[in-house]
Amino acid sequence: MNNPITNRTVKTIGIIGGGQLGLMIAEQAHCLGLQSICLDPAADAPAFAVCDAHIVARFDDAQALAELCRRSDAVTYEFENVPGGILVPLCEKYNIPQGYRPLYDSQDRLREKTNAREHGLLTPRFAAVNDEASLLAAVRTLGLPAVLKTRTLGYDGHGQCVLREEADLARARELLSVPCILEEFVPFDFEASVVLVADGRQVVSFPVGRNIHRDGILDRCIVPADADPTLLDRMRIESERFMRACGYRGILAIEYFVKGNDIYFNEMAPRPHNSGHYTIEGCTTNQFRELVRYLAGEPLHRPELTAPTVMKNILGEDLEAAVRIAAERHPNVCVHLYGKSESRPKRKMGHITFVGMTEEEFERNWSDRFVK
Numbered sequence: 001m002n003n004p005i006t007n008r009t010v011k012t013i014g015i016i017g018g019g020q021l022g023l024m025i026a027e028q029a030h031c032l033g034l035q036s037i038c039l040d041p042a043a044d045a046p047a048f049a050v051c052d053a054h055i056v057a058r059f060d061d062a063q064a065l066a067e068l069c070r071r072s073d074a075v076t077y078e079f080e081n082v083p084g085g086i087l088v089p090l091c092e093k094y095n096i097p098q099g100y101r102p103l104y105d106s107q108d109r110l111r112e113k114t115n116a117r118e119h120g121l122l123t124p125r126f127a128a129v130n131d132e133a134s135l136l137a138a139v140r141t142l143g144l145p146a147v148l149k150t151r152t153l154g155y156d157g158h159g160q161c162v163l164r165e166e167a168d169l170a171r172a173r174e175l176l177s178v179p180c181i182l183e184e185f186v187p188f189d190f191e192a193s194v195v196l197v198a199d200g201r202q203v204v205s206f207p208v209g210r211n212i213h214r215d216g217i218l219d220r221c222i223v224p225a226d227a228d229p230t231l232l233d234r235m236r237i238e239s240e241r242f243m244r245a246c247g248y249r250g251i252l253a254i255e256y257f258v259k260g261n262d263i264y265f266n267e268m269a270p271r272p273h274n275s276g277h278y279t280i281e282g283c284t285t286n287q288f289r290e291l292v293r294y295l296a297g298e299p300l301h302r303p304e305l306t307a308p309t310v311m312k313n314i315l316g317e318d319l320e321a322a323v324r325i326a327a328e329r330h331p332n333v334c335v336h337l338y339g340k341s342e343s344r345p346k347r348k349m350g351h352i353t354f355v356g357m358t359e360e361e362f363e364r365n366w367s368d369r370f371v372k
């Protein structure tokens with residue numbers, strides 16, 4: 001398929017952001033015989049080890065971004081905080097097939113949840129909060145416990161706090177220096193996510209994973225999620241319907257809370273997702289490859305799970321254990337280390353996919369190898 005702007009065949013994928021997601025997009029571009037070029041401010045960005053070319057520049061360097069776009073036939077982004085002021089003019093001139101819309105809709109939690117509701121998904125009840133008075137009003141309406149979150153730039157549990165009783169409201173003050181959202185606390189049974197890719201003709205979705213977080217960071221993803229298959233089907237169908245209703249193209253990951261039969265939208269990201277890493281070895285095709293196929297204008301493949309799979313995130317504190325496990329060469333234990341130059345506690349350094357393994361087997365045979 002051609003780049004609609006230059007009318008050239010798509011041969012080079014441009015990636016804004018050179019973290020582990022950029023690295024895995026570049027790897028899958030290679031698997032499809034394509035090249036990649038990546039832009040990141042860090043000279044030692046993980047993706048640079050794999051990309052065919054790279055540009056070291058800040059994300060707000062308009063000239064460098066334009067150069068990335070000129071040297072690419074289709075451009076994508078690997079993180080969701082690319083500012084509209086930068087991306088919109090680029091979208092007008094270059095081939096950035098996902099466009100700015102899904103990013104715009106996901107960059108502000110208030111807009112994101114309003115959009116999810118308007119397009120048919122159930123969300124926790126929520127209210128905008130800008131100061132102490134609106135916080136008190138929101139607490140009166142939603143009750144406690146509730147979760148206060150900054151509307152923008154929150155990730156992995158940063159920029160949020162749970163308010164359990166009136167006394168906690170004082171703690172909330174420091175967040176209130178920026179616009180916030182208060183959400184009803186959902187005492188969920190479990191968390192789950194779906195990754196989807198749409199090309200305007202079809203939407204394909206990957207099997208639902210059950211996600212276990214620790215300190216707000218994804219720790220493990222278990223697939224298939226051990227839940228009522230009808231509910232999991234409904235989650236996939238509702239996600240696909242949502243993606244179509246919004247008119248999004250490209251990749252989208254949606255995170256949910258499940259309580260009884262209710263599936264609550266929590267948040268979304270228009271990029272490959274940590275909870276979708278298991279797809280590299282656990283499915284017949286993976287989230288990165290389908291994103292690249294979409295960017296290259298090729299027909300999407302519908303993924304199937306090949307075996308039960310557990311994905312364990314490797315944060316800095318687990319890096320040594322992961323290196324040891326890699327050296328032991330276990331069959332069907334796939335250790336991905338991202339090659340980040342500095343390891344820190346809570347920093348994502350890699351992940352391990354245990355293919356053909358249930359959660360029980362993981363707990364019995366492997367969980368003791370990692371920090372609890």
Ligand code: AMP
Pocket residue numbers: 124147154155156157158183184185186187188191213216255266267
């Ligand atoms: P988020 O950054 O919104 O994904 O939140 C990080 C984690 O905090 C989630 O994965 C949940 O475990 C928890 N959390 C966030 N919002 C809520 C909520 N409204 N009710 C219950 N738990 C929540």
